[in-house]
Amino acid sequence: MGACSCTAGGSTGVITMEGPLRRKTLLKEGKKPTISSWTRYWVMLSGSTLLYFGAKALRGTERKHYKSTPGKKVSIVGWMVALPDDPEHPDIFQLNNPDKGNVYKFQTGSRFHAILWHKHLDDACKSNKPQIRQHQVQGQRNLHGHLDMYKMLCAGKKSYFAAVVCIMTVTLMLVVSYLRLQRLSHQPKVIQESRRCRGKIALSTITALEGNKTFIISPYFDDRENKITRLIGIVHHKDVKQLFCWFCCQANGKIYVSKAEIDVHSDRFGFPYGAADIICLEPENCDPTHVSIHQSPYGNIDQLPRFEIKNRRPETFSVDFTVCISAMFGNYNNVLQFVQSMEMYKILGVQKVVIYKNNCSHLMEKVLKFYIEEGTVEVIPWPIDSHLRVSSKWRFMEDGTHIGYYGQITALNDCIYRNMERTKFVVLNDADEIILPLKHPDWKTMMNSLQEQNPGTSVFLFENHIFPETVFSPMFNISSWNTVPGVNILQHVYREPDRKHVINPRKMIVDPRKVIQTSVHSVLRAYGKSVNVPMEVALIYHCRKALQGNLPRESLIRDTTLWRYNSSLIMNVNKVLSQTMLQTQN
Template sequence: MKKNTYLKKITVLLFIITPIIIIMGYSWTNSTVGELIRERHNPSVICPRMISQQSITPLKHTKHLLVSAYMDQRSGGFDLRIIGIFKRDSVDALYCSLCCAGLVSETTPSIILPHSDHFGFPYGTMDVLCQIPDNCDATHVTLLTAPSTATRSEQLWIPIKNKKTSNKEENKLDLTVCISTLFGTYNNVLQFAQTLEMYRLLGVNRVVIYNTSCGLELNRLLKSYSQEGFVEMVPWPIDRYLNPSRGWNFKEHGGDLHYFGQLTTLNECIYRSMERSRYVLLNDIDEIIMPYQHDNLNSMMDMLQSQHPNVKFLIENHIFPKKYFEPSRKFHLHRWSNVPGINILEHIYREDPNSTYHPYKMIVQPRLVEQTSVHQLLRNLGEQFYVPMQICRIIHVRVALLKSLQWEELNEDKRLWDFQEKLIPNVDQVLRRAGLLTED
């Protein structure tokens, strides 16, 4: 009898304890899984939390601005190059933090490479080199002011560009033109359209423009070109963060940064084009790099490249003063009268370059460039070649540089007229498409 009672008590006890054990085991298992889940979703582990969608990103706890990050396999083991605008007297050590397929890597020290051209302004272009860890599929990067990860959650991450997405070779562009900055109320619509259509006839595939601001009519034209795909517009709101200068000389013009960040945008455009374009033309919007022995720039570059491989090509700048007009006024077209800007077909007289100030512009192979200024490369992997003016020169319609010259002392140059049969209807078409040409 006692034995039966004892067995009953054990059975009841087991009946009560077993679910508890099961529940405890389930809870322990869930607790472990929960810790793993919480660990996986810990802000200090998962990345990126906050991605910058802007072309200029302030770096917290510094006076610096980040612009973009590009894969760069040429830098002696450092795989990633960040282009930024730094306060030159406040450059301290920075540490790279990479997002590797959704997980944060250990921080690593960076190498900071200032650009030697800054024209005396407080802010200048700088590169930050980061080393990508082994087995890291890096997608985003941020910079920290200390090796600790304590402030990492506060920073914005920027995407890493020029990543190889597949083994398939992408179709590369032949020629890209980089236009550094548009700002103020610049509204030279007619010359802008003529220049872009001239470049299209010469074989240029894309024009990249960094736009802070411009006039109303030019903005309409830019939108039309952007929708078509010929122009790639990069928003450039540098005036939200700094007091950019409208000139190149700090002592004369003041401000925080040279010419609305022209040096930064030219370097950014080179890296933007590095994996997708054979050649990059670095020039202003009122300049046309014009071949004089070839019908297009591709043929000219094939010839130059065969004779001078792995070089940068420097092109002479020739100014066509806008105050002197072709006498017959044959290209003074009535339908363009209400379009703001200069009609470059009416200006056929050019100055000889001034021997004391003779700026060049460049055509480069982007993979041979590390850092550039406006008229020369600062760090490059090749030699340079000055292209004779008989082969190529810049047609630059603007105010006269040599103001003492008279009309009789100028040289007649009608090279643009060789393209007028195609150029004029093409300009008409783009102006009409943008709603800027209302009569024929």
């Protein structure tokens, strides 16, 4: 689905939210409809009125694909909106008209937009209604209303089937009202006062919460929608039910607790643990520098680890391109290819490379030390196997492991937020992958052109192509490199052809300020559009084991694009190897 948009303001005539939605009727006047199917609309929320614009075409998610005049106008004052906790369908919200017994389900296309619609609709449903201080009083009135509806609708049913359906319908309404009654407010509340903030500062990259299947990576300030703290973490997708953020405000000496929204990313690939956003509203009259996480709103904050909230102060972009590589594991020792990739990145315009390192060889440590001292590389320790049973595969194989590919997806999300205020673009690829421009000399020129051609785009996806490391060219067989462990990419210029009915995966260059959640080959949620970059503009050079190992050499495609950079690449690689290998020998 296309992106929704929202505009400040809530009075009649001001569009506070709009976008493409699919609607389905669950109950009509308290009865389940005989036939109910999804219907596409462009929906606008103006004050407390919903306007439905019918679709003009079978497909399409832009405003132009829908009619110019609304087919329906509905006031939702007094209605109820619910956000079901359904991991299988995270993009759903429901609207309930208790007066008429109508219940509608809406599909937004993403969890983010479901939350956004829920927020604005909840405000609209409460508009023009007298404020009641006690939530329970209103909740009880709603419950009594449903009981009266039960008496009115169900008492006169003569057939067994009609009575059962009627009872189930009203039961559903009661459940909705009960959940609404029981739902805790997410607004921060003062729970105690303290002269100063104590608690031990968490210094590890991965911090396990005691007695809870939750691991915190880092919190980040995020004011793109609301004033929130967004913690990147890892949670058990079923067992972690609730968490609370504890904010200690030095300015007024008060401690606030805010109930967290736990948003487990949809791309767990069957593993019990997955990347998660733990989102908490911040106190309005405080800009906390640290936050603690607890499974209860009660306790002693002095006993909880404190996490520094990053991105609190906006920075000017220090670099144009930052490459995020995750995760380096398995005693990584592909030294030559790593150095060649690093030098290619620098030739193409990269100023920073962030590596989430689990472990690597002694020689690789020397190379990383060189690049750290040079100022190019930042190493983030990634001891995930100290906390969870990790898999080196991306899909769960029923083998007792907890999380896939050494927690790669969590690391990528952390890398985006870590560099959100420091870099213009973040590049998400592996150390054996290089995005090669075909029409431009470097990434800056390429991205300027792509942005000009694709306004409003925040995610650029590049097609992956395999250059098998087992197929050699006799060119650039440099003898001094033969003693260095790893692959010499200059000798591998034959790529596999595309396969029928197989879509090549893609990697990305993104505007980090527009990304909310990312996976490996696509973003899960973003503010802007995504575009597939044509192969004639750029491709990913991926030198690795063959995927089509049975293909004869003559079936491969000779592609020497990499050789355009051979002179600079050879000189730069020799410089790095001369220093790192010399240090090793000494």
